[in-house]
Amino acid sequence: MITDVGMKALGAGLAVIALAGVGIGIGNIFSSLITGISRNPSAENAMFGRAILGFALTEAVALFALVIAFIILFVLH
Secondary structure, eight states: OOOHHHHHHHHHHHHHHHHHHHHHHHHHHHHHHHHHHHHHHHHHHHHHHHHHHHHHHHHHHHHHHHHHHHIIIOOOO
């Protein structure tokens, strides 16, 4: 039998799937940073600033996904 609680859990679980993409994205950002610094160490400062900006924007997607999951679980009736 399908219940309201079960549907909330399913919706929150679907909202959290975005975290897998965020993990892959952050891994790509920092692996590219390490590769770029190893190829051109003199540009480390410029690349590090851009990598942190990319990390922050990617992490924002994770926070949005978690907020949506919490809204589904605890706010919607």
